Amino acid sequence: MVLLEVITIAAGAVYGYLKPGKEDRTALFKKGVLIGVILGLILAGLGLLVNIKFLLVSSVVGMVVFVEVMILAILFIIGTFIGDWLEEKGKAA
Numbered sequence: 001m002v003l004l005e006v007i008t009i010a011a012g013a014v015y016g017y018l019k020p021g022k023e024d025r026t027a028l029f030k031k032g033v034l035i036g037v038i039l040g041l042i043l044a045g046l047g048l049l050v051n052i053k054f055l056l057v058s059s060v061v062g063m064v065v066f067v068e069v070m071i072l073a074i075l076f077i078i079g080t081f082i083g084d085w086l087e088e089k090g091k092a093a
Contacts, residue, residue: 008072012079017087023080032073040066 016023044062
């Protein structure tokens, strides 16, 4: 899973570097929360539809997906900080 996190930071850095100006990191985080909630609910709902015995397991899986998406959103935002910093350093040179 470490590769996914590194790719997420790199993607955030590229996004921050290529998009001119400062990014609205609050909006990026809100989108990440929304995506995490939706994916968590979908997985929990699918677990409910498959079999009622999997309700607890599907809820746990939904929560794990939500937490992982939050971690990825935060790492992406860290990457945008790096990209903005690189953009400023490129302009100064």
